[in-house]
Amino acid sequence: MKKWRCSVCGYIHEGDEPPEKCPVCGADKSLFEEIIEEAPTEQQESSNSEEKMTPVSGISKDMGLGPEPKTLFGRIYQFKVQMMLKHHAHPVSVHIPNGVLPISFALMILSTLTGITSLATAAHINMVFVVLTLPFVLFSGYIEWQKRYKGLRSSRFITKIICALIVTVTSLLLVLWWVIDPGILQTSSLARIAYLFIGLIMLAAAVIAGLIGGKLVFKD
Numbered sequence: 001m002k003k004w005r006c007s008v009c010g011y012i013h014e015g016d017e018p019p020e021k022c023p024v025c026g027a028d029k030s031l032f033e034e035i036i037e038e039a040p041t042e043q044q045e046s047s048n049s050e051e052k053m054t055p056v057s058g059i060s061k062d063m064g065l066g067p068e069p070k071t072l073f074g075r076i077y078q079f080k081v082q083m084m085l086k087h088h089a090h091p092v093s094v095h096i097p098n099g100v101l102p103i104s105f106a107l108m109i110l111s112t113l114t115g116i117t118s119l120a121t122a123a124h125i126n127m128v129f130v131v132l133t134l135p136f137v138l139f140s141g142y143i144e145w146q147k148r149y150k151g152l153r154s155s156r157f158i159t160k161i162i163c164a165l166i167v168t169v170t171s172l173l174l175v176l177w178w179v180i181d182p183g184i185l186q187t188s189s190l191a192r193i194a195y196l197f198i199g200l201i202m203l204a205a206a207v208i209a210g211l212i213g214g215k216l217v218f219k220d
């Protein structure tokens with residue numbers, strides 16, 4: 001049986017033909033390349049054992065960074081991008097908003113149910129942290145998409161980007177609304193329902209973006 005590697009995300013498919021679409025990143029059949037394995041000699045096998053520990057990926061060695069920039073600023077920027085990719089800045093940093101955001105939403109619901117105002121304050125402070133981390137998370141995600149996944153515009157990546165934008169807009173809205181009306185969760189009005197509904201949309205978008213991200217990282 002032949003082996004095929006997705007040149008975008010590194011997913012390995014076994015079969016006579018590559019799949020119509022990559023089940024991980026949604027890349028087209030034409031983006032698969034056949035893996036031609038040569039029978040390794042005993043010596044090669046032992047020297048390759050360390051290499052086999054690291055998962056195979058479709059990332060080119062230069063990670064699509066291109067030629068070395070001429071200006072100092074360009075070089076600093078390229079170094080920064082390289083470090084972000086090497087240390088997986090996006091999947092690591094995304095855990096801050098993705099971890100804090102459900103807690104914030106849970107505190108909002110608890111505050112509404114119990115009428116305890118300090119729970120609402122805690123929810124809003126958590127929300128501020130989410131908003132503060134988002135610029136870095138979005139930037140690192142954009143770099144990851146452009147460099148590691150070649151800026152592939154499959155429905156999977158488009159969905160992930162739309163979800164990230166929804167999280168950004170809704171979390172900003174929640175913080176701004178709270179600044180304008182700090183007692184929003186204590187009022188028994190339509191405004192409070194609208195506020196919680198925005199929170200629910202934010203949570204759903206974060207879950208979808210996270211699920212797609214998990215699939216891209218773990219490829220299963």
Ligand SMILES: [Zn+2]
Nearest residue numbers: 006009022025
């Ligand atoms: Zn793929």
